[in-house]
Amino acid sequence: RVLFRSISLEVRMREKAVFSIVVVLLITAGMLFAGGAQDEGSGEATTSGAQSADAWQGVDLGYYNLGDYVAETGQKIESFNEAPMLAARVASGELPALEDRLPKDPLVVVPWEEIGQYGGTLHFTAINVSQDWKLRHINNAHLIQMKPNSGFDMGGTLAVPEDLRQPGILESWSTSADGKTFTATIREGLKWSDGVPVTTEDVAFRINDVLKHPEIYPVPATWLNWGGTETKFEVIDDYTFRFVFGRAYGSFVETEVMVWHHSWLYFIAPSHFLKPYHKDYADADELLATMKTVEFESMSDWGTFYSDVLNAAYGIDAVSTPRSVGLDIDEPFPTLDAFIVTEDLGEANFLMERNPYYHMVDPAGNQLPYIDYYRRDYAENMELVNMNIISGKTDLQGYSTRIEDYPLLVDNKDAGNYNLLPSPAFVDQLIIYPISLVHEDPRMEAFLQNKAFRRALSLALDRNQYKESMFMGFGEPANASARPASPFFERSHMDNWAAYDPEQAKNLLDEIDLVDRDGDGWRDFKDGERFVLPFDYFIITGATTPSAEFAKRYWEDIGISVKVRQIDVGLFFELKSNRKYAVTTWWLGGSGMYYPSNWLNWLTAPTEWRTWLNTGGEEGEEPIEFAKLLWTAHDNLDAALTMEDKYKYLKEIWDLNADAPMLIGTVYGVPQPFVYSQDLSNISRAEAEGFSNVTILDSAHQWYFKNPDRR
Numbered sequence: 001r002v003l004f005r006s007i008s009l010e011v012r013m014r015e016k017a018v019f020s021i022v023v024v025l026l027i028t029a030g031m032l033f034a035g036g037a038q039d040e041g042s043g044e045a046t047t048s049g050a051q052s053a054d055a056w057q058g059v060d061l062g063y064y065n066l067g068d069y070v071a072e073t074g075q076k077i078e079s080f081n082e083a084p085m086l087a088a089r090v091a092s093g094e095l096p097a098l099e100d101r102l103p104k105d106p107l108v109v110v111p112w113e114e115i116g117q118y119g120g121t122l123h124f125t126a127i128n129v130s131q132d133w134k135l136r137h138i139n140n141a142h143l144i145q146m147k148p149n150s151g152f153d154m155g156g157t158l159a160v161p162e163d164l165r166q167p168g169i170l171e172s173w174s175t176s177a178d179g180k181t182f183t184a185t186i187r188e189g190l191k192w193s194d195g196v197p198v199t200t201e202d203v204a205f206r207i208n209d210v211l212k213h214p215e216i217y218p219v220p221a222t223w224l225n226w227g228g229t230e231t232k233f234e235v236i237d238d239y240t241f242r243f244v245f246g247r248a249y250g251s252f253v254e255t256e257v258m259v260w261h262h263s264w265l266y267f268i269a270p271s272h273f274l275k276p277y278h279k280d281y282a283d284a285d286e287l288l289a290t291m292k293t294v295e296f297e298s299m300s301d302w303g304t305f306y307s308d309v310l311n312a313a314y315g316i317d318a319v320s321t322p323r324s325v326g327l328d329i330d331e332p333f334p335t336l337d338a339f340i341v342t343e344d345l346g347e348a349n350f351l352m353e354r355n356p357y358y359h360m361v362d363p364a365g366n367q368l369p370y371i372d373y374y375r376r377d378y379a380e381n382m383e384l385v386n387m388n389i390i391s392g393k394t395d396l397q398g399y400s401t402r403i404e405d406y407p408l409l410v411d412n413k414d415a416g417n418y419n420l421l422p423s424p425a426f427v428d429q430l431i432i433y434p435i436s437l438v439h440e441d442p443r444m445e446a447f448l449q450n451k452a453f454r455r456a457l458s459l460a461l462d463r464n465q466y467k468e469s470m471f472m473g474f475g476e477p478a479n480a481s482a483r484p485a486s487p488f489f490e491r492s493h494m495d496n497w498a499a500y501d502p503e504q505a506k507n508l509l510d511e512i513d514l515v516d517r518d519g520d521g522w523r524d525f526k527d528g529e530r531f532v533l534p535f536d537y538f539i540i541t542g543a544t545t546p547s548a549e550f551a552k553r554y555w556e557d558i559g560i561s562v563k564v565r566q567i568d569v570g571l572f573f574e575l576k577s578n579r580k581y582a583v584t585t586w587w588l589g590g591s592g593m594y595y596p597s598n599w600l601n602w603l604t605a606p607t608e609w610r611t612w613l614n615t616g617g618e619e620g621e622e623p624i625e626f627a628k629l630l631w632t633a634h635d636n637l638d639a640a641l642t643m644e645d646k647y648k649y650l651k652e653i654w655d656l657n658a659d660a661p662m663l664i665g666t667v668y669g670v671p672q673p674f675v676y677s678q679d680l681s682n683i684s685r686a687e688a689e690g691f692s693n694v695t696i697l698d699s700a701h702q703w704y705f706k707n708p709d710r711r
Contacts, residue, residue: 056363059110062147063166069108069363077108080365083118085372086356095356096195098367103189105171106361109702112148112685115362116370116704119711122680123375124396125388127539128569129348132319132376133399137697139339139352139374141359142168143184143263144253148699150424150690151485160254169198169264169336169359171239173257179248179641182257186239186268191357192334196272200235205271207233209278215303219611219620222601223249223256228616250641265314270334277310294326319350319376338369338701348378360701370704382542392416395677398423398693402542403471406673417678424692425672429588431466431547432480433457433664437605437627440579443525444533448582449624451660452508457583458497458664459505460554470546471670480588480596480665481654487643488650494668496658505558516559523559532561537584538569547585547666576603588665595650596657597634600627604662630656679707 055075070076082090082098089095126132145168146152152160173184190198210216211224224231227246234242245252257263275281277290279302288299296305313320313333322329324344332340336359339352352374360368377394379385386405388394390412401409406422413420435454439445447453463477481493509515509523514531517524523531533555537548545566552562567575575581586603601610605627611620613631623631630653637649657663674693676683682703686696705711 056110059363060147061110061112063145063168063360064108064110065167065171066105066108068167073363077361077363077365080106080361080367082356082367083354083370083372085119086354086367089356101191101195101357102361102367103187103191103359105187105189106367107145107167107187107359109360109362109368111362111702112682112699114681115364115366116682116702117706117708117711118366118370118372118704120371120705121373121375121710122371122395122700122703123377123393125377125379125385125394126319126348127379127382127385127400129378133540134396134697135319135376137399137694138396138700139337140698141264141336141338142258143170143267144168144173144258146258146698148689148691148695150692150695160258165253165258169268170257173253175250175253179250179252179639180245181242182245182249182252183236183240183242184257186241187359188239190336190359192270192273192336193340193355193357194270194273194331194334195357196270196334198268198336199238200241201238202268202271203241204233204235205274206267206269209271209280210269210274210306213280213303215279216306218303219607219614222610222614223252225614248639248641251638251646255638264336268336269314273334274310277306290327293328320344321350339374350376352376358701362702369701382539382545389418389675390416392418392677394675395680396675398672398674398676398697400539400542401673401675403474403670403672405542406472409673409675418675419678419684421674421676421684421687421696422671423674423686423696424690425670427587427589428483429478429480429665429668430471430541430543430670430672431666432586432588433551433583433666434586434599434604435662435664436576436579436582436603437600437624437662438579439582443527444531444582445579447512447514447531449626450512451626452512453514454661454664455497456505456508456558457555457560458661459499459501459508460558461551461664461666462500462554463498463666464500466547466550466666470543470550471667475667475670478665478668479661480657480663481668482595482650484668486650488647488654490651490654490658493654493658494665497661498665502554502558509558509560514560521559522561530561532563534580534582535562535564535584536567536572536575536581537565538567538572540585541587542672544585551583551585579606588663595634595637595653596663597630597637597653599663600630600634626656626660626662677705677710679705679710681706 055073059072064072066077080098080102086095090097095101124134126134145166146160147164147166149164152164169187169190170184171187173182175182186198186200192198212220226249229246231246232244234244236242256266277287279287279299284299291302291305294305294309309325309327313325319341321332321341321344332342335355338355338358340355341350342353343351345351354369354372358368362368377388379388382400382402385397385400386408389397389409409420435448435457437449439448458479467473467475467477477498478494479496479498482489513526514523516522517528525531535548535552537544539545548564552564555562572581572584605623606621608621609623609627610631612622633649633652633656637646637653640646640649672693674696680703683696
């Protein structure tokens with residue numbers, strides 16, 4: 001323990017020394033940046049007209065259909081206003097009038113503090129090359145929005161009370177009393193960012209031509225074969241569609257419609273843009289010629305081409321232009337989000353521009369967002385991220401910040417022109433260790449599937465040391481569990497196999513015959529080859545790299561050789577698909593979509609296991625019993641019609657993980673620094689409300705620059 005503390009303090013002192021040297025130089029550059037961003041078309045939004053400037057202030061934060069907002073306030077929004085940069089394009093004939101760009105019933109957003117002003121470029125730093133965790137929040141539109149609150153966020157939507165579910169891209173939705181029918185209506189007049197109307201044709205294309213196409217998805221999503229029969233998809237009119245399931249699906253809204261971020265991507269696709277790349281619509285010769293430009297040489301590769309190029313471009317964390325993925329197209333990918341990726345600046349840097357057809361307005365009738373541009377800049381490590389923060393080169397940082405850097409950030413916030421909130425982290429635990437249940441090496445796989453092995457890994461960790469050395473004494477040592485405030489929380493889930501007990505861990509390994517056979521201090525397979533646990537990870541939070549080194553040290557203390565390797569996110573999922581990863585590091589949001597059975601679906605188990613269950617054993621590969629039990633409880637949860645039944649099955653799922661931890665937790669409830677420019681407004685209310693980083697980021701469409709020099 002003393003060694004860990006010494007290492008931690010020494011690293012911090014070295015970091016501080018390095019930062020002290022560069023701060024003086026960086027502050028000067030940052031001050032120039034903060035005061036002088038020159039942006040096209042900045043200007044003022046309006047608070048004039050029939051809508052009084054303060055009529056909205058007595059209304060709860062959230063999202064309202066226009067008619068509902070009028071009924072709530074008794075005041076009409078008589079006219080709509082747009083950003084000067086868009087007004088100039090209307091005047092030049094480049095864009096139609098605003099009234100022709102907004103939907104018939106715009107979505108009214110109540111701002112957190114005040115009506116904003118138009119203009120400016122928001123700069124932010126990203127730490128991954130091919131994906132961007134922030135964009136799933138600061139550039140998002142949801143089928144169903146969530147009212148800002150301190151208990152739930154869009155990263156955790158299971159069992160969310162009805163009064164927190166608010167309109168979004170969907171103007172209305174309903175589930176039948178028996179849970180077998182879901183009906184939804186798209187906002188009439190909604191348009192893609194290129195001006196093409198959004199209709200149920202886009203839903204039909206996504207469902208029938210993409211999700212059900214065997215060359216794109218050889219294994220259809222479970223919900224498309226719910227209850228053992230094919231889910232019926234019905235188009236009712238241009239804006240209304242319906243799903244009919246073979247059995248009750250009481251959690252369909254939570255698990256599919258509100259699931260995670262950019263939920264429109266799951267059900268709606270720009271068919272007018274994508275059909276020229278779909279083999280059922282495109283000319284075969286022209287399509288093959290396009291495929292060859294991105295190195296797909298045969299039409300037999302079309303399914304992979306569509307998945308790798310087009311599905312990837314519309315991934316929830318994707319940031320790309322058609323040219324950046326190899327397509328010979330100048331126009332950007334059509335979107336429903338607030339910003340369009342318009343320019344690939346090279347070296348993983350991108351420029352994004354406001355969507356002129358965005359469907360949200362504020363109570364004064366100003367089309368959102370207020371900000372004109374996003375500028376994404378890549379940084380390869382946390383040291384560079386911190387340099388950008390303290391020099392004022394970034395307006396926003398809240399996903400990969402580290403609590404250990406809080407003193408540094410406090411010391412430099414005035415010089416760097418930023419505010420600092422010690423807000424609740426965007427997840428319950430910043431670090432957990434998911435264990436794969438399969439591996440290409442059958443010897444390795446046998447241990448990964450053995451609950452005694454997973455228990456030993458958990459017992460070997462000194463969580464108090466994580467708390468003290470990694471999280472500056474914040475949080476509570478814990479194994480993976482639901483949030484303590486959850487109705488399905490059990491204290492035993494947090495405590496099971498969480499005590500620091502390396503001797504018991506060694507005994508468990510001895511009992512399953514993972515022992516040192518040659519006397520060199522390392523445990524070996526039965527054939528005498530050294531057991532080496534591969535630990536592959538990519539940067540997902542600020543604590544990722546130190547947590548990998550902590551785990552390596554503790555597991556090596558019980559005789560397990562560990563090979564730690566940092567890789568890019570794309571390579572990681574390639575390893576996962578080929579059964580080449582054994583353990584990694586992630587985060588945990590226990591009360592939402594992060595219940596353990598859900599991890600089977602995308603990270604810790606192969607798709608062949610779920611195929612076996614979906615086809616009654618006719619196809620795929622039979623899962624181990626642990627996975628069968630988790631999935632049975634998972635399916636019962638999804639079918640449940642009452643909250644009481646949902647809580648029962650969630651408890652059952654967490655019981656299974658507590659007994660045989662597939663997800664190994666570390667520390668619960670660590671706060672995370674949220675950094676935002678002192679020039680930004682409509683954010684500071686978060687501290688009084690207790691909003692998490694995710695909730696703040698999800699409301700970016702109503703941020704604005706209060707400093708006129710930034711507009």
